[in-house]
Amino acid sequence: MITVYVKLFATLRQHRPGLEIGEAFPVELQDGATLRDLVRCLKLPEDQVKLIFVNALSAELDRTLTDGDEVGIFPPVGGG
Amino acid sequence: MAKLLRIDMTDRTYKIEDLPDKYRLLAGRGLTSSIVHDEVDPMCHPLGPKNKLILAPGIVTGTGAPTSSRISVGAKSPLTGGIKEANAGSGFPPSLASMGIRAIIVEGQPEEKDEFWMAHLTWDGEAGQPRIEFLPADEYVGKDLHKVFPKLFKRFGKVNIAGIGTAGEYLYGDSGVVFDDMKGRPARYAGRGGLGAVMGSKGLKFIILDSKGAPGVEFADKEAFDKGRKKLTKALMEHDITKPKGALNTYGTAVLINIMNEAGGLPTRNFSNGRFEGAAKIAGEAVFEGNKERTGKELYNHACSPGCIIQCSNTWHKPDGTEHVSCQEYESIWALGANCGIDSLDATGELIRLCNAYGLDTIEMGTTIAVAMEGGLLEFGDADKAIELMHKIGKGKAVGRILGSGTATAARVLGVTRVPVVKGQSMPAYEPRAVKGIGMVYATGTMGADHTQGYTIAPEILGVSGKVDQFDRDKADLARGFLEATAFIDSTGHCLFIAFAILDIASGFEGLVEECNGVLGTNWTLDDVGRIGKEILAKERAFNEAAGMTNLDDRMPEFMKLEPLPPHNVTWDIPDETLDAVWES
Numbered sequence: 001m002i003t004v005y006v007k008l009f010a011t012l013r014q015h016r017p018g019l020e021i022g023e024a025f026p027v028e029l030q031d032g033a034t035l036r037d038l039v040r041c042l043k044l045p046e047d048q049v050k051l052i053f054v055n056a057l058s059a060e061l062d063r064t065l066t067d068g069d070e071v072g073i074f075p076p077v078g079g080g
Numbered sequence: 081m082a083k084l085l086r087i088d089m090t091d092r093t094y095k096i097e098d099l100p101d102k103y104r105l106l107a108g109r110g111l112t113s114s115i116v117h118d119e120v121d122p123m124c125h126p127l128g129p130k131n132k133l134i135l136a137p138g139i140v141t142g143t144g145a146p147t148s149s150r151i152s153v154g155a156k157s158p159l160t161g162g163i164k165e166a167n168a169g170s171g172f173p174p175s176l177a178s179m180g181i182r183a184i185i186v187e188g189q190p191e192e193k194d195e196f197w198m199a200h201l202t203w204d205g206e207a208g209q210p211r212i213e214f215l216p217a218d219e220y221v222g223k224d225l226h227k228v229f230p231k232l233f234k235r236f237g238k239v240n241i242a243g244i245g246t247a248g249e250y251l252y253g254d255s256g257v258v259f260d261d262m263k264g265r266p267a268r269y270a271g272r273g274g275l276g277a278v279m280g281s282k283g284l285k286f287i288i289l290d291s292k293g294a295p296g297v298e299f300a301d302k303e304a305f306d307k308g309r310k311k312l313t314k315a316l317m318e319h320d321i322t323k324p325k326g327a328l329n330t331y332g333t334a335v336l337i338n339i340m341n342e343a344g345g346l347p348t349r350n351f352s353n354g355r356f357e358g359a360a361k362i363a364g365e366a367v368f369e370g371n372k373e374r375t376g377k378e379l380y381n382h383a384c385s386p387g388c389i390i391q392c393s394n395t396w397h398k399p400d401g402t403e404h405v406s407c408q409e410y411e412s413i414w415a416l417g418a419n420c421g422i423d424s425l426d427a428t429g430e431l432i433r434l435c436n437a438y439g440l441d442t443i444e445m446g447t448t449i450a451v452a453m454e455g456g457l458l459e460f461g462d463a464d465k466a467i468e469l470m471h472k473i474g475k476g477k478a479v480g481r482i483l484g485s486g487t488a489t490a491a492r493v494l495g496v497t498r499v500p501v502v503k504g505q506s507m508p509a510y511e512p513r514a515v516k517g518i519g520m521v522y523a524t525g526t527m528g529a530d531h532t533q534g535y536t537i538a539p540e541i542l543g544v545s546g547k548v549d550q551f552d553r554d555k556a557d558l559a560r561g562f563l564e565a566t567a568f569i570d571s572t573g574h575c576l577f578i579a580f581a582i583l584d585i586a587s588g589f590e591g592l593v594e595e596c597n598g599v600l601g602t603n604w605t606l607d608d609v610g611r612i613g614k615e616i617l618a619k620e621r622a623f624n625e626a627a628g629m630t631n632l633d634d635r636m637p638e639f640m641k642l643e644p645l646p647p648h649n650v651t652w653d654i655p656d657e658t659l660d661a662v663w664e665s
Contacts, residue, residue, distance in 0.1 A: 009338045010331050010365060021369065022338065022360025050320075050543055056344040056355075056647050058541075058550065072342035076320035077327040078542055078580040079336035079410045080532065 001028050002067040009074045015044055036061040050076040082182040089282040090188030092214040099182050105600055108138035109165045110571035110616045111183050112154025116163055117619040122626035126158035127251055127281040129189035138573015140595050142177030142297040146313045148573045149174045149385035157273035159253040159486055160504040160528040162624040166270035169385035170259035172240035175291035179210050189282050196221050196285040203294040217285035224437045225266035233264055236288050243286035245439020248276030250476050252484035256441045261384055267406050268384055271441035305598025308591040315588025316389055319581035328392035332381050333410035334364035343541055344647045345514035349421045349460050350450040351500045354511045354645050358423025362413050367394050370425055375401045390577055396429045405433040414509035415446020421460035430467055438474030447487040447506035455494025498639045503528035513645040513652050515540050515550045520559040524634045524662040526620035534562035545583035553654055556661035564613030634659050
């Protein structure tokens, strides 16, 4: 088993009520789990998962996770 | 027949001229840059009599096109010494367009310094043309704009306002041109490049615009326009970022604080780090939740200008539930927050409110205060001292006069070498070492360090218009493409945020072009977008060159090449040849 630390942002936060903004929560996954597995485990709608950063680097859903990874997940957002 | 309205502040007279044929297809930035190129001596002193201030709504402004109430303001910039276009959303642009005025050109300079005037611009129904009455503005000089705007509305009725605060009166490089928002607040800005100082140098404090009775915008082909408008509207309503209750409507631009922080590209404490430990406290989510706690309501964002369907502007509230300031944008929160080591929305809110009171560009103010912090005038994170300094700037105290001149000047005076500036204008909220494409835009763009002239963040971070690796160094084509497309969009009168939708939804982009054809009677296709953008940029570059700039000005500050930026520990390592390649094709 591996443990990754996840932060959810913007509208994705409603899937984890009570969490402080920017607060990471631990998630246990099987060895060799991917970001897609994480998204399914958290029951996030895949079309609402647009931007993912693993350890400050942009990543796609097929990325394999390792123990201790820090994951930040955003829905489609824009700005200026 | 579209008109140019020429105001001469030397003798306070005005002329209404037919729009010359060469400008027939130009508006917004395309027109301000063409007029600056054609009429302003590139070697003139930006605060002298030979500079000109141009205000031009866009091609479709005032037509009912969605999210199109924007105005371009152009001149030779006192901050960069080159050409400048700054852009704002307000009720002022469509009102001006409804008079058939394609541009206001303010020229000359009063002989008496420190005398300020207002131009009361109304529609003369009998003569069938605009009319200006010049009125003394002395009673409004030196005052907080929050106190002045209500007096102006009381005196003149339902009008729109363009003007300057004390910052423009003091001729600061940090001064912007302020416009009224939908609630009459002095809160919308053509912020960057010190254009408020140009207006102030001409003794013009306010343009009071009353468009009652004005004829409205003319269409060459209303049917074609409506077809295009519907396609664009559909794209805006569909895209996750621009749609109602979508990202921008819910969280505004400040949602980017957490994204850029995760990406390690949020400039912190005067560009010394790419991550700020207090980011979550000042991000868009914190604005939404803070407002919810303080007002008991889930507040969605509002429109800055008539006809905007994206509606991304927030209002921040005090603990007692009353309004503090509108609005706290990503750039403003970043500049006065993370970049200054300040992690409180109440502090950034007050600093932004003071920028609005005094007529200051929040970006340049934030980067200047951060340099002042690095230079030892105050500590990073000291919000109270920052607020004190802001008052000194707004009130023209000695240290304020220095800081009001901008980040480059403050750095020079204080001996600070970590100076995040290109062509004299300070960098906005994206760290170039961590996001190479936006760095290329900062370096090679005609405006100085400016993110709105080519928002490559869209593909580099947000996954809009494709996905590109933020660290990839081969980005000359990407930068050029964005610079060109943006110059076109800046001429249409649409807010640049339509790009989020139209870069992903092709029919939206087609709709934009069809709208323009419907107003101008042209037959443009998507292929013309790049061509028109190129033409505008060519004029801007020609002006800059004649003003003394060379490719050596398309470079990043030294400290970024030497200092690795945490958390990625990257430096600015793009070769000069790659930068020059942006313009060489």
